[in-house]
Amino acid sequence: MITADSVQLWNALKGIICVYKPAEVSVRNLRKKLIHKLCTDLSELDEKLRTPLINQQITSNVPLISETTNPTTNETSITRSLIENEVEVEENPTVDLSYHPLVVGPRYLHEDLSVSWSNYLGWNTSGVLIFGLRAGTQFAKYIRENRSTRAYRISGTLGKATDNGFKSGKVVERSTWKFIKEFHIQKFLSTMQASHQQKIFEMYGLDMQSQLAYELAVKGPIRPANSKIPIIYGIKCIDFQAPNFTLEIQCVNEDEQFLINLIHEIGLKLHSTAHTTGIKCIRHSCFKLEHTLLPKHWTLEHIVNNMDMCNEMLRKNEQILKQTNVALN
Secondary structure, rough: OOOOOHHHHOOOOOOOOEEEEOOOHHHHHHHHHHHHHHHHHHHHHHHOOOOEEEEEOHHHHHHOOEEEOOOOOEEEEEEEEEOOOOHHHOOOEEEOOOHHHHHHHHOEEEEEEEEEEEOOOOOOOEEEEEEEEEEHHHHHHHHOOOOEEEEEEEEEOOOEEEEOOOOOOEEEOOOOOOOOOHHHHHHHHHHHHHHHHHHHHHOOOOOOOOHHHHHHHHHHOOOOOOOOOOEEEEEEEEEEEEOEEEEEEEEEEOOOOHHHHHHHHHHOOOOOOEEEEEEEEEOOEEEEEHHOOOOOOOOHHHHHHHHHHHHHHHHHHHHOOOOOOOOOO
């Protein structure tokens, strides 16, 4: 349970968070919802602390001591009135409205909170999405420019082709698929993976038979020289229930359209047709699905806790922010 005030929480919102993006929701709309939720919660917490100041004025209409004169003796005597409830108290409350929320408005506005994304997921893609908040926008920029690998699970269906390559499109072609077996897909995927790995060395202008190419290869996967060309580092079929199948792919510089075209290409190479039924990002660099925060859990407490976890992961994996060599870490 949060016990800090809004100022302390505002100062704590400096870093990155890992959230889950649902399908059929744009990253821009998700960003707006996050900003609105944070600013609303912070302003409501601030309103609870800004209670109006009340000044009380107490006056007494009945004296505690009274003087009486005896006409026969012409003497003055003092009589004390100690009767209960004879003292009347009048309260004149005055409210200070100079800091009232209805006067000054909410303290935290949408334009005050800067938020940027590190990886852009398309409309049909769900999964891991990283946002940088305030000073964390610089971290999100470093992660984006460092070209970290991402992993996806892509579902496809054989036998149908749509006009946009996705299940939401209009079917434009039908074909047979019963002759396709799982080993057919695995064989083609192995060929595709080898072709992409060779393309990386070609970007650097290296001969595959050279000593330098060998020295780079033994270090493991290397980064592409061009940040705009999609490269596949690993691809395999993890489920095949004809005509449906699921691929797991590790790649860099990709976008949603590239992944949709990939499923379409697989269908053509297998002498059939195919379209994409689902795309999920399961990993971005070292951030995985188990690190994500669902939209229903977007509260100040959960967001601050998630930010602490993500910032700690950055401290343990500094190579995410700074590229030091061509080899992928």
